[in-house]
Amino acid sequence: MDVVALVCWVAAAFGGFYLLATWLQSGGMRQQHHGPTRFPAVLVFGHFTFAGAGMLVWLAYLFDQQQHTAALALALISVTALLGAVLFARWLPGQFSTPTLARSATSPGDTGNAERITAAEEPAAEQTFPLASVVGHGVLAALTLVLVLVITLGS
Numbered sequence: 001m002d003v004v005a006l007v008c009w010v011a012a013a014f015g016g017f018y019l020l021a022t023w024l025q026s027g028g029m030r031q032q033h034h035g036p037t038r039f040p041a042v043l044v045f046g047h048f049t050f051a052g053a054g055m056l057v058w059l060a061y062l063f064d065q066q067q068h069t070a071a072l073a074l075a076l077i078s079v080t081a082l083l084g085a086v087l088f089a090r091w092l093p094g095q096f097s098t099p100t101l102a103r104s105a106t107s108p109g110d111t112g113n114a115e116r117i118t119a120a121e122e123p124a125a126e127q128t129f130p131l132a133s134v135v136g137h138g139v140l141a142a143l144t145l146v147l148v149l150v151i152t153l154g155s
Helices: 002-025 041-064 067-095 131-154
Strands: 101-105 115-119
């Protein structure tokens, strides 16, 4: 079951890499100071760092089978899960909102009533995530957490 937890962890990591790459390509870093993102970079990279560190500690546990190593991996994945839950909570509201629209005149000198509707701002980078990717990453991560918890408490 130890290896199954690792396989789930690696699969969740691939999903996380995809989401991180999507966020970066959609302007997540650029939106930090003047954009609509709800994902502070420290939260995104903290989640990534704790997940990676936890996976490395879990690999060490596979070799040494020491209770303290499993407990450290559990602590790291627990922090990762907490950060992931915060990211999910910040992502979710954008799934139910529509882009804000603003009305503006077609040109500064236009005296007519002609108006056009323009998007007030670009979408938040995290709103470009495919729903299936977010759900798949979350399910695999939750499964990994449960497996690591059961293994750690059982050893």
